[in-house]
Amino acid sequence: MVAQPKLDQGAALLAAYAQPSGAAWMNDARAKARASFAAMGAPHKRDEYWKYTDPSALTAIPTADADLFSTDAPIMFDEIDRVKITFVDGVFDADQSDDLALAGCSIETLADVAATDIHWAKELFGTLEAAGQDPVERPLAALNTALATQGLVIRVTGTCPKPLAIRYVHASETSDALVRHLIKVEKGASLTVLESGAGAARFNSVLEVDVADKGAFHHVRSQGRDHERKTVTHMFARLGTESLFNSFTLTVNGVLTRNEVVLELLGDDTQATVAGACAGDGASFHHDDTVFITHDAVNCESRQVFKKVLRNGATGVFQGKILVQPDAQKTDGYQISQGLLLDDDSNFLAKPELEIYADDVACSHGSTVGAIDEDALFYLGSRGVPHKQAQDMLTLAFLGEALDEIADEALRGEIETRLGAWMERR
Amino acid sequence: MSEMIAKDGVEEETVEAVKSLSGTYKYGFETDIEIEYAPKGINEDIVRLISERNEEPEWMLEWRLAAFERWLQMEEPDWAMVDYPKIDFQDIYYYARPKSMAEEKPKSLDDVDPKLLETYAKLGIPLKEQALLAGVEAPEGERKVAVDAVFDSVSVGTTFQEELKKAGVIFMSISEAVKEHPDLVRKYLGTVVPQSDNYYATLNSAVFSDGSFVYIPEGVKCPMELSTYFRINAENTGQFERTLIVAEKGSHVSYLEGCTAPQRDVAQLHAAVVELVIQEDAEIKYSTVQNWFPGDENGKGGIYNFVTKRADCRGDRAKVMWTQVETGSAVTWKYPSCILRGDDSQGEFYSIAIANNYQQADTGTKMIHLGKNTKSRIVSKGISAGKAQNTYRGLVSMHKKAKDARNYTQCDSLLIGDKCGAHTVPYIEVKNNSARVEHEATTSKVDDEQLFYCRQRGMDEEEAVALVVNGFCKDVLQALPMEFAMEAQALVAISLEGSVG
Numbered sequence: 001m002v003a004q005p006k007l008d009q010g011a012a013l014l015a016a017y018a019q020p021s022g023a024a025w026m027n028d029a030r031a032k033a034r035a036s037f038a039a040m041g042a043p044h045k046r047d048e049y050w051k052y053t054d055p056s057a058l059t060a061i062p063t064a065d066a067d068l069f070s071t072d073a074p075i076m077f078d079e080i081d082r083v084k085i086t087f088v089d090g091v092f093d094a095d096q097s098d099d100l101a102l103a104g105c106s107i108e109t110l111a112d113v114a115a116t117d118i119h120w121a122k123e124l125f126g127t128l129e130a131a132g133q134d135p136v137e138r139p140l141a142a143l144n145t146a147l148a149t150q151g152l153v154i155r156v157t158g159t160c161p162k163p164l165a166i167r168y169v170h171a172s173e174t175s176d177a178l179v180r181h182l183i184k185v186e187k188g189a190s191l192t193v194l195e196s197g198a199g200a201a202r203f204n205s206v207l208e209v210d211v212a213d214k215g216a217f218h219h220v221r222s223q224g225r226d227h228e229r230k231t232v233t234h235m236f237a238r239l240g241t242e243s244l245f246n247s248f249t250l251t252v253n254g255v256l257t258r259n260e261v262v263l264e265l266l267g268d269d270t271q272a273t274v275a276g277a278c279a280g281d282g283a284s285f286h287h288d289d290t291v292f293i294t295h296d297a298v299n300c301e302s303r304q305v306f307k308k309v310l311r312n313g314a315t316g317v318f319q320g321k322i323l324v325q326p327d328a329q330k331t332d333g334y335q336i337s338q339g340l341l342l343d344d345d346s347n348f349l350a351k352p353e354l355e356i357y358a359d360d361v362a363c364s365h366g367s368t369v370g371a372i373d374e375d376a377l378f379y380l381g382s383r384g385v386p387h388k389q390a391q392d393m394l395t396l397a398f399l400g401e402a403l404d405e406i407a408d409e410a411l412r413g414e415i416e417t418r419l420g421a422w423m424e425r426r
Numbered sequence: 427m428s429e430m431i432a433k434d435g436v437e438e439e440t441v442e443a444v445k446s447l448s449g450t451y452k453y454g455f456e457t458d459i460e461i462e463y464a465p466k467g468i469n470e471d472i473v474r475l476i477s478e479r480n481e482e483p484e485w486m487l488e489w490r491l492a493a494f495e496r497w498l499q500m501e502e503p504d505w506a507m508v509d510y511p512k513i514d515f516q517d518i519y520y521y522a523r524p525k526s527m528a529e530e531k532p533k534s535l536d537d538v539d540p541k542l543l544e545t546y547a548k549l550g551i552p553l554k555e556q557a558l559l560a561g562v563e564a565p566e567g568e569r570k571v572a573v574d575a576v577f578d579s580v581s582v583g584t585t586f587q588e589e590l591k592k593a594g595v596i597f598m599s600i601s602e603a604v605k606e607h608p609d610l611v612r613k614y615l616g617t618v619v620p621q622s623d624n625y626y627a628t629l630n631s632a633v634f635s636d637g638s639f640v641y642i643p644e645g646v647k648c649p650m651e652l653s654t655y656f657r658i659n660a661e662n663t664g665q666f667e668r669t670l671i672v673a674e675k676g677s678h679v680s681y682l683e684g685c686t687a688p689q690r691d692v693a694q695l696h697a698a699v700v701e702l703v704i705q706e707d708a709e710i711k712y713s714t715v716q717n718w719f720p721g722d723e724n725g726k727g728g729i730y731n732f733v734t735k736r737a738d739c740r741g742d743r744a745k746v747m748w749t750q751v752e753t754g755s756a757v758t759w760k761y762p763s764c765i766l767r768g769d770d771s772q773g774e775f776y777s778i779a780i781a782n783n784y785q786q787a788d789t790g791t792k793m794i795h796l797g798k799n800t801k802s803r804i805v806s807k808g809i810s811a812g813k814a815q816n817t818y819r820g821l822v823s824m825h826k827k828a829k830d831a832r833n834y835t836q837c838d839s840l841l842i843g844d845k846c847g848a849h850t851v852p853y854i855e856v857k858n859n860s861a862r863v864e865h866e867a868t869t870s871k872v873d874d875e876q877l878f879y880c881r882q883r884g885m886d887e888e889e890a891v892a893l894v895v896n897g898f899c900k901d902v903l904q905a906l907p908m909e910f911a912m913e914a915q916a917l918v919a920i921s922l923e924g925s926v927g
Contacts (some may be wrong), residue, residue: 324847341856343859354848
């Protein structure tokens with residue numbers, strides 16, 4: 001039985017937004033998600049899946065204001081040859097975006113697609129999100145399906161010549177944005193998506209990614225530094241035979257971040273990596289990585305690498321799960337979550353889970369938490385490295401293992417620069 | 427028994443060991459004896475009746491009734507990874523005792539119904555004080571084990587009481603202790619596992635009928651091992667025992683627990699509570715070999731084992747060690763926990779859980795670090811075969827004040843066959859940075875120095891790891907009395923090869 005306050009809060013949330021209308025297929029999909037959300041209710045901190053993260057800031061009506069954050073730091077990914085796409089407070093801004101016509105890659109806006117009667121997106125929109133509701137409910141993703149009107153619908157048939165860089169600008173202190181992207185990587189195609197920026201005072205984004213056989217999807221994300229922003233993201237991906245999936249997220253600051261990744265490895269010989277580095281400062285900082293990887297094919301490999309540096313009362317959460325279905329033999333599942341607590345006030349909470357029904361698999365998970373290694377500090381000190389610098393070196397080295405999961409060197413360089421800047425600001 | 431197919435890399439020896447352990451249930455016989463039941467079902471009258479049968483003081487009855495009241499408002503938990511038909515709590519006998527124990531309580535073991543004694547003899551439990559462990563020739567004066575034998579709802583007798591008394595140790599059934607040492611029982615009962623703790627513990631608080639009580643006074647090292655042997659015999663009967671062990675300052679005790687039940691095709695309920703209180707510098711070693719009837723190869727029958735076990739290290743440098751070998755029960759739901767309150771206190775949890783056929787085990791531990799410099803270690807090995815599901819579920823919590831606390835956790839799972847499942851659900855909560863928590867599932871975390879030594883002597887890596895791990899297990903298993911150890915040591919043959927997470 002769903003607790004009444006959850007249902008009430010869910011109903012209130014649905015009432016707070018206008019129900020969008022579009023083509024018949026789109027209306028159907030939204031209505032289904034709306035009904036599913038209404039039945040689940042809003043998430044509550046008493047839910048097992050929200051045990052370590054209080055979702056109330058994500059479900060409050062209206063959302064709390066978030067001050068705009070100004071910085072003279074260069075725009076993320078500015079050095080990289082890319083297709084610039086900009087959303088301001090969750091709304092697509094054509095003026096600040098490059099031309100979306102690209103060889104081998106079709107990019108449309110969700111608003112346009114939603115009004116089109118016959119569109120390939122019908123098969124994908126809401127499908128992966130709905131599949132991802134079992135065995136664990138993700139109500140905020142269903143809410144997104146029901147209400148989001150903004151986003152991109154991308155289909156790649158070849159190798160996309162440049163990365164698509166989506167920048168989310170936060171311009172209004174009271175903005176409350178729902179953004180939804182659909183990405184279809186066709187057989188043998190390849191795509192890189194970059195995301196950056198805070199997006200809005202409250203930002204709810206969902207990505208549905210369908211990677212066909214031998215397709216490749218790369219994703220690097222840097223979540224904005226706005227101190228008071230609240231973010232919940234979901235990425236649902238379905239992976240075909242011999243496909244490749246690689247996603248990395250960097251988070252510095254922001255008051256609340258919950259990043260959920262739900263992967264289904266459906267084809268044999270698939271490789272998937274989900275990684276994240278997070279640097280959190282201050283008692284209000286709360287960062288949650290929740291990952292659910294299902295192995296449903298033979299000889300697949302999945303990696304989860306999450307590193308969190310926390311100080312001044314910051315909280316880091318990791319909930320990771322590898323589910324190996326009965327016939328997913330020869331699975332290689334790896335999961336590591338590590339917390340580095342720079343002081344006495346910070347918290348690291350982890351629930352690294354394995355659920356295994358096949359016998360010929362190698363799954364391992366590790367989770368460690370602790371302070372900076374005193375021996376290593378002493379060693380660096382004895383070599384003449386000043387204390388603070390030694391601490392920074394060790395902290396960067398700690399996060400480095402997650403950064404190593406980014407395949408592209410230039411992108412890794414960008415992320416390293418951001419982290420270096422975080423150290424400097426201390 | 428169903429055929430076990432192991433993949434390459436799992437040693438034959440391992441498969442054999444699991445087979446021999448879970449193949450035929452050796453303790454499935456039934457003792458034909460007249461049993462006196464309380465009426466079926468649970469209500470306030472049953473709680474009163476149990477209290478009355480045990481001739482309890484008023485406060486004890488009040489305590490039970492408060493628990494019952496609370497239980498009525500609680501919901502059965504469903505978060506564990508186990509699946510069983512809904513239990514009809516009104517279709518169970520909550521109290522059953524052999525008739526011979528009813529009329530006049532036997533004054534000594536010599537007066538006990540020979541059929542009862544025979545049962546324990548058949549199970550290999552020596553109730554005669556002169557008798558030493560079956561099959562073990564020990565030199566005189568060594569390795570005595572005092573036994574409290576619990577049959578359905580009542581304690582049949584406790585051995586070596588005189589000798590223990592001389593040392594100041596109190597070891598008796600809890601029903602006697604309520605009468606003879608009411609102050610002690612009242613002072614500690616429910617202080618570790620409160621009446622309202624969880625669904626099954628609350629039910630137990632209302633209807634527990636017997637169990638063991640141990641009190642080790644200050645500075646005393648208990649002169650012998652203490653042991654309780656639980657036997658469910660009556661049909662459709664739930665066993666609800668309660669064990670309370672108090673170790674005063676600087677004392678030391680090793681306690682063993684064994685359990686078996688007849689082979690029946692109707693599932694039976696067992697909901698026990700164990701509370702350990704450990705004061706400054708005291709140490710309790712608590713070992714369990716749980717071999718309740720696991721159900722037949724088609725998953726029919728077996729014991730539903732819902733147990734709450736908790737140790738409270740109240741004093742500085744208190745130490746507790748839980749060791750469990752879980753081979754029985756159709757469904758196991760059990761998380762022996764340690765509250766490490768005192769500074770420098772230590773908790774250890776060693777577990778080997780084997781599930782075969784349709785068995786389901788959801789077991790693990792909680793280590794709650796409150797005091798400074800507290801240490802805990804968790805070593806759990808789960809083995810699944812047939813269609814069984816085996817889950818490790820554990821919590822390591824480092825509170826803000828637990829400066830320099832340490833935890834090391836290792837969980838290994840082994841799957842034999844492709845119809846079973848192995849799951850790991852650890853919770854890690856760290857709230858101060860001087861605490862160090864390591865949760866590892868890889869074999870490389872075995873002590874590097876020991877490994878290095880073995881390698882240097884010419885062993886290959888795998889042999890070295892096996893030796894170190896086996897040596898480690900043996901330390902634990904050798905602390906068990908022989909009839910337990912025989913069974914448990916067979917498990918040591920299980921290698922880490924082919925293990926996951």
